[in-house]
Amino acid sequence: DTAVSQTPKYLVTQMGNDKSIKCEQNLGHDTMYWYKQDSKKFLKIMFSYNNKELIINETVPNRFSPKSPDKAHLNLHINSLELGDSAVYFCASSQARQRGVQETQYFGPGTRLLVL
Amino acid sequence: AQSVAQPEDQVNVAEGNPLTVKCTYSVSGNPYLFWYVQYPNRGLQFLLKYITGDNLVKGSYGFEAEFNKSQTSFHLKKPSALVSDSALYFCAVTIGRGSNSGYALNFGKGTSLLVTP
Numbered sequence: 086d087t088a089v090s091q092t093p094k095y096l097v098t099q100m101g102n103d104k105s106i107k108c109e110q111n112l113g114h115d116t117m118y119w120y121k122q123d124s125k126k127f128l129k130i131m132f133s134y135n136n137k138e139l140i141i142n143e144t145v146p147n148r149f150s151p152k153s154p155d156k157a158h159l160n161l162h163i164n165s166l167e168l169g170d171s172a173v174y175f176c177a178s179s180q181a182r183q184r185g186v187q188e189t190q191y192f193g194p195g196t197r198l199l200v201l
Numbered sequence: 202a203q204s205v206a207q208p209e210d211q212v213n214v215a216e217g218n219p220l221t222v223k224c225t226y227s228v229s230g231n232p233y234l235f236w237y238v239q240y241p242n243r244g245l246q247f248l249l250k251y252i253t254g255d256n257l258v259k260g261s262y263g264f265e266a267e268f269n270k271s272q273t274s275f276h277l278k279k280p281s282a283l284v285s286d287s288a289l290y291f292c293a294v295t296i297g298r299g300s301n302s303g304y305a306l307n308f309g310k311g312t313s314l315l316v317t318p
Contacts, residue, residue: 130296190235192244193244
């Protein structure tokens with residue numbers, strides 16, 4: 086009955102490699118997000134997708150490319166990994182804002198990425 | 202820009218005592234404010250949110266938060282702390298792009314709560 090799931094949970098890789106993180110939600114939400122939590126626990130939005138359309142694209146290197154094949158999935162592909170990409174990446178989902186009501190975002194368990 | 206500030210890196214409280222985790226906000230327009238909790242090596246769990254209406258918002262696990270417009274604050278409170286409440290607490294405000302799409306969250310830096318037996 087997992088609401089928002091991410092795979093893998095842990096990812097250890099070498100600098101320069103390309104890797105992907107997958108996210109799936111079974112809540113029927115139409116908006117999904119990627120957040121990055123750095124080593125100081127600071128959380129920052131990276132991307133937001135609504136109905137497979139990119140809505141928010143914060144200042145993120147072009148090496149990061151989100152892809153949403155359908156409303157229930159939002160994957161994150163990272164090219165040419167760098168040491169500074171080491172972080173915890175969280176996926177989240179929510180319903181779109183309707184009639185001025187901000188819907189709650191539900192988070193996945195996170196993917197801990199370590200670049201060596 | 203919509204932002205929140207958590208002035209305390211850590212809050213220590215004895216079990217059974219009331220706890221407060223502080224959050225102040227800076228927004229244009231009506232603020233949509235949230236509290237999340239993160240247990241070690243876990244994802245973020247939603248506690249409560251303020252959208253409109255009553256200034257006292259009740260949430261999960263016995264937590265509540267008071268929205269104070271004059272002080273631009275949204276402090277998290279619990280009348281009696283438990284050791285199991287020890288975790289990292291985040292205050293957040295929504296940031297958006299002026300559409301009806303989902304709005305992202307802008308988080309505070311987090312406050313580590315330690316409840317001692």
